[in-house]
Amino acid sequence: MTVKEYNNAVKEYGDHVYRFIYRSIKDSHRADDIVQDTYEKLWRCVTEIEYAAVRSWLFTSAYNRMIDVIRKDSRLVDVDYYDDCSLYAEEESNDLNEVLHRALAMLPAVQRSVILLRDYEGYSYREIADIADLSEAQVKTYIFRGRVALRNYLVKTSVWQ
Amino acid sequence: MTEDKDIPRLTPPDERFPSREHLLRRPEDLSDEQFDLLAAAWAEDALGGEALAEMNQLLASLPSKMARAESFRHIRLTPSDERWSGTGRLLRRSVAVMTLRRSIIPALAAAAALIAFILSGPVTQRHTADRLPTQLHEVAVMNDVLIPAATPIIVDQRNTEVAVSTSRMLKTEKVTRQPVIAVNEIQHTVPLALAHNAASPGLIAALPAGDLAGMRLNTITTPAAQEKEANWIIKGVSLLARAVTKEEKKIDGYKIANACVNGINTVLGWDMELQQVSNRAGEPVKVNFSSSLLSFSAPLNKTAP
Numbered sequence: 001m002t003v004k005e006y007n008n009a010v011k012e013y014g015d016h017v018y019r020f021i022y023r024s025i026k027d028s029h030r031a032d033d034i035v036q037d038t039y040e041k042l043w044r045c046v047t048e049i050e051y052a053a054v055r056s057w058l059f060t061s062a063y064n065r066m067i068d069v070i071r072k073d074s075r076l077v078d079v080d081y082y083d084d085c086s087l088y089a090e091e092e093s094n095d096l097n098e099v100l101h102r103a104l105a106m107l108p109a110v111q112r113s114v115i116l117l118r119d120y121e122g123y124s125y126r127e128i129a130d131i132a133d134l135s136e137a138q139v140k141t142y143i144f145r146g147r148v149a150l151r152n153y154l155v156k157t158s159v160w161q
Numbered sequence: 162m163t164e165d166k167d168i169p170r171l172t173p174p175d176e177r178f179p180s181r182e183h184l185l186r187r188p189e190d191l192s193d194e195q196f197d198l199l200a201a202a203w204a205e206d207a208l209g210g211e212a213l214a215e216m217n218q219l220l221a222s223l224p225s226k227m228a229r230a231e232s233f234r235h236i237r238l239t240p241s242d243e244r245w246s247g248t249g250r251l252l253r254r255s256v257a258v259m260t261l262r263r264s265i266i267p268a269l270a271a272a273a274a275l276i277a278f279i280l281s282g283p284v285t286q287r288h289t290a291d292r293l294p295t296q297l298h299e300v301a302v303m304n305d306v307l308i309p310a311a312t313p314i315i316v317d318q319r320n321t322e323v324a325v326s327t328s329r330m331l332k333t334e335k336v337t338r339q340p341v342i343a344v345n346e347i348q349h350t351v352p353l354a355l356a357h358n359a360a361s362p363g364l365i366a367a368l369p370a371g372d373l374a375g376m377r378l379n380t381i382t383t384p385a386a387q388e389k390e391a392n393w394i395i396k397g398v399s400l401l402a403r404a405v406t407k408e409e410k411k412i413d414g415y416k417i418a419n420a421c422v423n424g425i426n427t428v429l430g431w432d433m434e435l436q437q438v439s440n441r442a443g444e445p446v447k448v449n450f451s452s453s454l455l456s457f458s459a460p461l462n463k464t465a466p
Contacts, residue, residue, distance in 0.1 A: 003255045010251050018245035032247055039251045097239045104238060119238040125207070140207060147201040147236045148194070154236075 005051040010039060013055055017062050020120060024066055024113050026105055034069060038062040059121070060131045063113060070109055096159065103153035111146045114139050188219035196226065197233075204233035264429050271425045272455050275418055275435075415448060422450075 001009075017038065022031035038061045042049065049057055104112055114132055117123045125143075129136045191199065202208050203216050220227040254262070398417060415437045422435045433452040440446045447460045 003253050007252050010248055014245045014248045014251070015243070016240075018247075019240055019243050022243060023241075032245070035245060036247055036251065043251075043253065096235070097241075100236065100238055101241070115238065120240045140202070143205065144198050144201040144207075147204070147233055148197045150236045151197065151201075151233060 001046050001049050001051045001054060003046070005054070006043065006046050009042065009051070009054045009058065013058050014039070016121060017058050020059065020113070020116050021062055021066050023101070023104065023116050023120075024109060025070065030069060034062055034065045037065055056127060056131060059117065059123075063131055064133075066113075067109070096154075099154060099157065099159050100150055103150045106153070107146055107149060110134075111142045111149075114142045115146045115150075118143055188215055189223065191219075196229070200226075200230035201233050201236075203230055204236075264431075268425065268429060268431055268433075268452075268454065271421065272433075272450075272452070275421065275450065415445065418448070 014035065018031055018035045021034050022028055025031060025034075038058060041061055042054070042058065104115065107115070110132065114128050114134075117128045117131060123131070125136045125139045128134075128139045128143075132139065134142070199208070199212075199216055203213070203220075208216055216230075220230055415435075419435045419437075422433050425431060426433055431452065434450070436449045436451075437445050438447045438449060447458055449458045450456060
């Protein structure tokens with residue numbers, strides 16, 4: 001990858017990676033640090049990575065860094081399902097996308113990440129599996145269960161009757 | 162070796178599971194949770210083969226289930242417009258740009274600073290003094306005039322022969338209504354009309370025209386103006402040196418400039434040269450600067466524009 005391609009990767013994917021991380025951990029400063037670390041790492045091995053693979057590399061690296069940060073913070077809760085009605089209290093807007101993002105924030109980190117990769121970036125199950133170091137079946141399960149949890153949230157908050 | 166027929170084998174009996182029919186399930190028997198998971202997969206187009214056919218059959222038979230399954234198609238997150246603020250910080254410059262920024266631009270800047278260092282100061286200030294009417298007024302009433310050797314005053318006077326062409330102190334009195342012209346080698350008391358500036362006549366309009374001697378002046382340097390003409394950079398360095406050492410220091414501008422050039426050569430590996438040229442009396446008259454990009458020669462202590 002050339003310097004020009006590296007800069008293209010910064011301009012083209014910087015916002016995407018940041019958005020993915022920020023929505024996953026809901027902390028703009030940490031998200032900023034993680035994305036910076038990711039690009040610093042990319043720069044260190046810029047000559048070894050093909051530009052065609054840089055997008056996946058960025059998401060994979062940022063995801064792993066994020067998991068490290070979450071583990072350090074002991075905030076990773078390995079829960080398959082979200083089912084806590086007390087969290088429905090802070091209801092403000094009925095805009096579907098906003099409500100969905102609020103619901104997303106209540107999902108377990110891994111589930112949240114795979115849904116973001118799927119919806120924001122349009123990655124295939126196989127690609128998500130590679131990024132998150134999961135099997136394809138696991139990715140599908142996380143996504144389908146995540147969708148059910150999001151739908152349940154909409155129903156319980158009366159956004160959907 | 163033992164042959165197969167020698168090993169005794171069990172033959173399965175013909176018993177049947179009596180309540181097998183009770184365990185069979187139809188698609189309609191799926192719980193809501195199970196259906197939702199299937200519906201989520203169906204909405205993602207992740208079902209295939211028999212699973213898809215079975216789901217389609219179920220949805221066709223149960224319209225209420227169809228609406229529920231369709232609702233999963235709307236569970237999609239749309240990216241918000243958050244922007245990452247660190248994009249500019251992480252952009253890298255190419256080797257060519259870095260080379261340009263690290264070597265050529267500083268070298269050009271150093272050369273420009275050097276030119277400014279050499280050319281600014283006395284010459285610039287003198288030009289400014291020549292153009293300002295207030296400065297001219299000061300000249301008109303001054304008592305002492307220092308005439309540099311390089312730029313003699315040429316006095317054009319019909320009645321009295323006056324020719325001053327060497328560098329010496331010219332004594333004049335303040336212009337009066339009854340001027341007395343007395344010319345000798347050292348001191349003169351000459352009422353002069355400064356003809357080099359349009360404003361000059363106005364300054365001496367009160368004098369009788371016949372008492373005035375016409376005069377062309379290239380440059381007159383008064384002691385006060387000469388003091389002002391000191392290079393501002395050298396003055397600054399002198400002040401700094403005086404403040405640090407508490408002693409009066411004489412600063413040589415050429416040495417400073419030469420040290421700058423040598424420093425740039427050391428840092429950037431360039432081959433720039435600054436050379437001072439002196440006259441027979443040992444007084445510096447000009448400096449020559451040469452490099453691969455730029456060469457010039459600048460006179461020192463110029464007294465003429």
